[in-house]
Amino acid sequence: MKIALIHDWLTGMRGGEKVLEVLCGIFPEADVFTLVHLPGKVSPVIERHRIITSPLQRIPGIGRYYRHLLPFMPWAIEKFNFKGYDALISTSHCVAKGAEPPPGVNHWCYCHTPMRYIWDQYDSYFGPGRTSWPVQKAMELVRPRMQRWDVESSARVYQFFANSKNVQDRIEQIYHRSSSVIYPPVETEFFGMEPGPSPLNDPYYLIVSAFAPYKRLDIAVEAFTLNKKSLIIIGEGQEEAQLRAKAGPNIQFKGWLDAAGLRQHYALCRALIFPGEEDFGIVPVEAMAAGRPVIAFSKGGALETVINGRTGIFFDKQTPKALMETVRRFEIMTWDSAEIKRHARNFDRQQCEKAFREAFVEFL
Numbered sequence: 001m002k003i004a005l006i007h008d009w010l011t012g013m014r015g016g017e018k019v020l021e022v023l024c025g026i027f028p029e030a031d032v033f034t035l036v037h038l039p040g041k042v043s044p045v046i047e048r049h050r051i052i053t054s055p056l057q058r059i060p061g062i063g064r065y066y067r068h069l070l071p072f073m074p075w076a077i078e079k080f081n082f083k084g085y086d087a088l089i090s091t092s093h094c095v096a097k098g099a100e101p102p103p104g105v106n107h108w109c110y111c112h113t114p115m116r117y118i119w120d121q122y123d124s125y126f127g128p129g130r131t132s133w134p135v136q137k138a139m140e141l142v143r144p145r146m147q148r149w150d151v152e153s154s155a156r157v158y159q160f161f162a163n164s165k166n167v168q169d170r171i172e173q174i175y176h177r178s179s180s181v182i183y184p185p186v187e188t189e190f191f192g193m194e195p196g197p198s199p200l201n202d203p204y205y206l207i208v209s210a211f212a213p214y215k216r217l218d219i220a221v222e223a224f225t226l227n228k229k230s231l232i233i234i235g236e237g238q239e240e241a242q243l244r245a246k247a248g249p250n251i252q253f254k255g256w257l258d259a260a261g262l263r264q265h266y267a268l269c270r271a272l273i274f275p276g277e278e279d280f281g282i283v284p285v286e287a288m289a290a291g292r293p294v295i296a297f298s299k300g301g302a303l304e305t306v307i308n309g310r311t312g313i314f315f316d317k318q319t320p321k322a323l324m325e326t327v328r329r330f331e332i333m334t335w336d337s338a339e340i341k342r343h344a345r346n347f348d349r350q351q352c353e354k355a356f357r358e359a360f361v362e363f364l
Contacts, residue, residue: 001363003030004082006090006099008073009066010037010046014210015184015282016112019163020091021045022185022353023110026360027089033080033099035073036066054079067238070117071142074098074149087363090157093279098153106158108360110182113167113279114174116214118146124214151175161359164280164301182356184282185349190259191289192341195267204230205295205327206269208262208283211237215276216297216318221246223320227327231273234265266290271312271330274302275323281305284312288344291337295323295330305347309333311340 005027007020024030024045032046035054039047054076056062056069069076073095082088083102090096093112101107117125124130126139151174160179162168171179205224209215217239224231225248232252233243244253257265266272272287272294280301284294288305294312296302306312313333315326357364 001086002084003027003363004033004085004088005030005049006033006077006080006088006092006096008092008094008096009035010042010051011063011066012038012041012210013043015280016091016093017042017046018282019110019112019184019352022349022356023089023091024049026353026356026364030089031085033082035076035095036062038063052080070094071138071146074146074153089360095150095153097157098149100156101158107156108159108161109157110161110163111167111171111179112163114170115146115150116279118143118150119174120170121214124216130213164304166301166304167279170279180359182352182359183347184280185352186282186285186289186344186347187259188285188289188341188344188348191263191266191286192291192344193263195264195290202230203270204232204268205271205273206265206287206292207231207233207235207273207275208265208286209233209235209237209276211235211239211243213239217243217275218246219275219318219320219323220273221251223323223327224248224251226320227324229327232265232269234262262286263290266292271295273323275318276300278302285344285347288312288340291341293330293335293340295326307343310336311343 005023021043032049032051035056037051037053056076077095077098078100088101088107090099091110094115097109126136154175160171160177161182162171162179163184165181168179168181171177207220221243228250230250234254234257236255266287267290269292274284274294274296277300285305287294288311294306296306296312296314297318298314298316308314313330315322
């Protein structure tokens with residue numbers, strides 16, 4: 001059967017791209033449709049597929065500005081022609097689920113979340129202090145239209161899969177659709193390996209994250225600047241300049257690291273700091289696969305992956321004070337690395353692949 005895989009954009013390897021990578025492995029002959037593709041930014045497993053992009057790809061410098069084109073993305077996803085395909089499978093956190101299948105062709109959607117930019121995380125992106133006044137006013141006008149499109153286009157989906165129970169509830173609330181939960185893939189075996197020799201001798205806390213507004217890294221940067229404990233931040237993104245400006249000398253920014261470097265930093269940290277509300281959150285599971293506990297905000301997907309008091313500890317308010325108090329409590333507790341690793345294996349990549357193969361058995 002001829003399968004079309006649809007993804008919002010291919011500009012880096014994050015959690016959504018890891019799900020797409022699993023699907024690319026299951027359907028090695030599938031074509032991949034995406035709004036924007038920056039060659040070399042995703043894994044070879046994805047890159048070896050035929051990748052078809054939208055008209056947005058032709059805009060000069062699109063890799064730097066694609067996020068600013070949010071109001072045009074519904075139009076762009078609808079420009080794709082899927083004539084001749086037997087099935088559509090989208091992985092969506094933005095507009096991919098709005099792709100229009102030809103008559104008689106079913107569209108399955110793996111939903112990371114209904115479009116966060118116009119629903120639950122709107123204020124994180126477009127609220128006061130988050131962007132310029134003209135952009136705020138423009139989004140106030142555009143948001144209702146995009147919300148209508150998002151709900152109406154959900155009818156194009158034959159069946160939804162959710163990346164967590166958290167998102168399953170949101171799909172029901174916003175789209176009034178049922179869904180099945182398939183947790184995203186985590187390379188627990190890889191991150192559970194011994195990291196080898198390291199110059200990282202001093203105890204440190206760790207953040208691994210894109211620098212997006214809803215990640216709330218500002219909370220952690222302020223908290224650790226105040227408590228002066230060592231913090232290493234791995235990642236990059238649009239808020240990097242603001243975060244660096246707030247950070248004290250005890251905070252190191254390392255950019256993105258390769259898999260081996262990331263594994264080493266997980267294995268040797270005191271704990272992972274996870275201050276945002278995520279739909280699922282692969283990073284905490286990677287840290288637990290390395291045997292390290294997680295200090296997480298008590299909302300979203302972390303409630304499904306972290307066991308309070310056994311594999312991590314929660315803080316209830318997204319404030320520097322609440323995080324600092326939780327770090328103090330964390331430091332007088334004891335943690336069983338072997339138990340933490342065992343728990344992480346419940347979210348192994350093989351579990352995700354098995355669930356997808358069972359869901360799409362008719363295509364295999």
